[in-house]
Ligand SMILES: Nc1ncnc2c1ncn2[C@@H]1O[C@H](COP(=O)(O)OP(=O)(O)OP(=O)(O)O)[C@@H](O)[C@H]1O
């Protein structure tokens with residue numbers, strides 16, 4: 001076959017790039033599901049929560065009062081945040097330093113909702129997220145709180161994951177070690193408080209987009225959720241989904 005024939009065949013066979021946005025409250029399974037779906041379908045993966053955590057970690061490390069919105073806004077443009085998009089090895093650096101571990105501390109988790117509510121922070125990270133999504137050759141799964149409503153309103157598929165607060169707390173407790181693991185009530189209270197702050201902020205709050213598919217994961221295994229989302233992506237790609 002000549003070059004033109006090869007190109008035509010490749011164009012017929014290669015699936016079009018697909019952009020998937022997965023939103024939802026804390027502990028609903030966004031990260032686990034997004035990584036697995038991206039890996040199965042050969043897509044890139046972006047954890048936007050990690051970016052908000054990274055900027056929060058930088059603020060805390062640089063002595064900025066995270067409850068002083070003006071100070072956070074002034075500093076929002078300073079840290080250089082670089083996100084890897086390999087679903088099997090998600091990476092994040094801040095000013096060249098590996099931030100994967102420090103962004104998961106309790107200190108950062110407690111402070112992140114205050115920082116993510118500052119409009120200047122959101123503008124900066126939204127631009128970065130759109131640029132990363134635009135560069136993904138075969139498509140990308142982007143997870144967060146405002147992907148379907150604000151970051152990628154034209155995404156090919158939007159998913160909104162939910163689960164009861166009890167189920168989410170039990171999942172989180174299973175991840176924690178020692179004393180923290182036994183305090184289910186405190187874990188549940190902390191995630192409900194973070195969701196309330198994220199849902200209640202003025203700028204691009206946690207919300208389901210009107211055209212998102214809602215999946216209640218309370219009584220589903222992680223494998224069932226992954227399978228459900230893979231099926232929805234494949235249906236969307238082939239145009240066979242019911243309207
Ligand atoms: N359907 C499920 N059944 C049981 N456990 C699950 C399910 N989905 C996710 N988990 C587990 O729950 C925990 C939280 O999942 P994950 O980190 O993917 O949630 P998340 O929505 O990304 O949370 P956050 O927004 O706080 O980062 C993980 O330990 C994960 O393995």
Ligand SMILES: Nc1ccn([C@@H]2O[C@H](COP(=O)(O)O)[C@@H](O)[C@H]2O)c(=O)n1
Pocket residue numbers: 026048049050052053112113114116117143144145146147194198
């Ligand atoms: N699109 C997003 C993603 C995240 N946030 C904020 O970051 C916090 C941490 O997110 P995790 O997914 O890592 O738990 C989250 O509580 C939000 O405050 C956001 O605002 N928008």
